[in-house]
Amino acid sequence: MSENILVTGGAGYIGSHTCKVLAQAGYSPVTLDNLVYGHPWAVRFGPFVQADLLDRATLDRAFDEYRPSAVLHFAAFTYVGESVTDPGKYYRNNAAGTLTLLEAMRDHGCGRMVFSSSCAVYGLPQALPLTEGHPQAPMNPYGVSKAMSERMMADFGLAHGLRSVCLRYFNAAGADPEGGLGEDHDPETHLIPLAVEAALGKRPPLQVFGSDYHTPDGTAVRDYVHVLDLAQAHVAALRYLESGEANDASPCSAFNLGTGRGASVAEVLAAVAAVSGRAVPHTMGPRRAGDPPMLVAQAELAEKVLGWRPAYTDVLEIIRTAWDWHATGRGAVLLDS
Ligand code: UFG
Numbered sequence: 001m002s003e004n005i006l007v008t009g010g011a012g013y014i015g016s017h018t019c020k021v022l023a024q025a026g027y028s029p030v031t032l033d034n035l036v037y038g039h040p041w042a043v044r045f046g047p048f049v050q051a052d053l054l055d056r057a058t059l060d061r062a063f064d065e066y067r068p069s070a071v072l073h074f075a076a077f078t079y080v081g082e083s084v085t086d087p088g089k090y091y092r093n094n095a096a097g098t099l100t101l102l103e104a105m106r107d108h109g110c111g112r113m114v115f116s117s118s119c120a121v122y123g124l125p126q127a128l129p130l131t132e133g134h135p136q137a138p139m140n141p142y143g144v145s146k147a148m149s150e151r152m153m154a155d156f157g158l159a160h161g162l163r164s165v166c167l168r169y170f171n172a173a174g175a176d177p178e179g180g181l182g183e184d185h186d187p188e189t190h191l192i193p194l195a196v197e198a199a200l201g202k203r204p205p206l207q208v209f210g211s212d213y214h215t216p217d218g219t220a221v222r223d224y225v226h227v228l229d230l231a232q233a234h235v236a237a238l239r240y241l242e243s244g245e246a247n248d249a250s251p252c253s254a255f256n257l258g259t260g261r262g263a264s265v266a267e268v269l270a271a272v273a274a275v276s277g278r279a280v281p282h283t284m285g286p287r288r289a290g291d292p293p294m295l296v297a298q299a300e301l302a303e304k305v306l307g308w309r310p311a312y313t314d315v316l317e318i319i320r321t322a323w324d325w326h327a328t329g330r331g332a333v334l335l336d337s
Pocket of ligand 1: 288291
């Protein structure tokens, strides 16, 4: 029988794609999600437990019933701006939620975890590309909640033998080219879905947040990484933990996940136009508070240690999958409903 893997947040964007890749790799994903932002339609690859991470009794029942060999922990609130105005919501759900999960894992003897972390743990870059050793000075409670979770995992490693991997995503983007899974946030704040939906005429014109940055074209630069590549990295991290390479000397490791290539907001809009054959209606606006001008990953450590390399290295190809999802995949149906 294949191993059960508990996937918190498995009904969300990155979690659901990872469940699909896990199933393809021969694992049995068990999704645990409170459905605050996750979607029942995205749970398609194994059993589902509807529960909040802070609900310890239900967590205990899930561990008793499924006896997972590892946990992939995606469940988190991710709206950076909201984390500034309502920090308690983020510390409770993301930080206290992780703590509750870690204690449940300890008490049920589940000793492996892969965590959805973020480049937000670094804060404003002092040097680019960002390496895993860059100082951590997160600029908002969302980033702090991720850094706190990483720290808890390291401490549980020292005290209780937890073996864990923190995957620091840069900008997750794109969709499963087979059409059944994709990005569907409510509210949507991310650049690529907003640009695609504006091009489709299903949203008002996009506002470009800042055109006076010290970047080649004045707009902000990000490292967009395909959601299926992120999913593959989780399987690679799981295998790394199973191999026993994580040990007492290094119980908790962190890896950047990006392509190492930046794309500016203007380049993203041009790519959406090229893929769709439609201009993206937009206006120029002021900078968004707290946005760094440029974030690009140095992702060689993930390649060296996990053997992970992104299959999608061209932002145009990433955007093509996002376009297909919103224009013709299930995303199109969701947009119209
Ligand atoms: N942008 C616009 N207009 C919009 C939306 C975004 O110009 O309407 C710009 C942003 O200013 C930024 C870029 O497009 O320069 C990308 O913005 P996203 O909101 O898509 O993504 P962020 O880089 O702000 O955020 C991502 C993740 C967060 C994570 C953060 C780490 O979504 O979860 O990276 O920096 F915390």
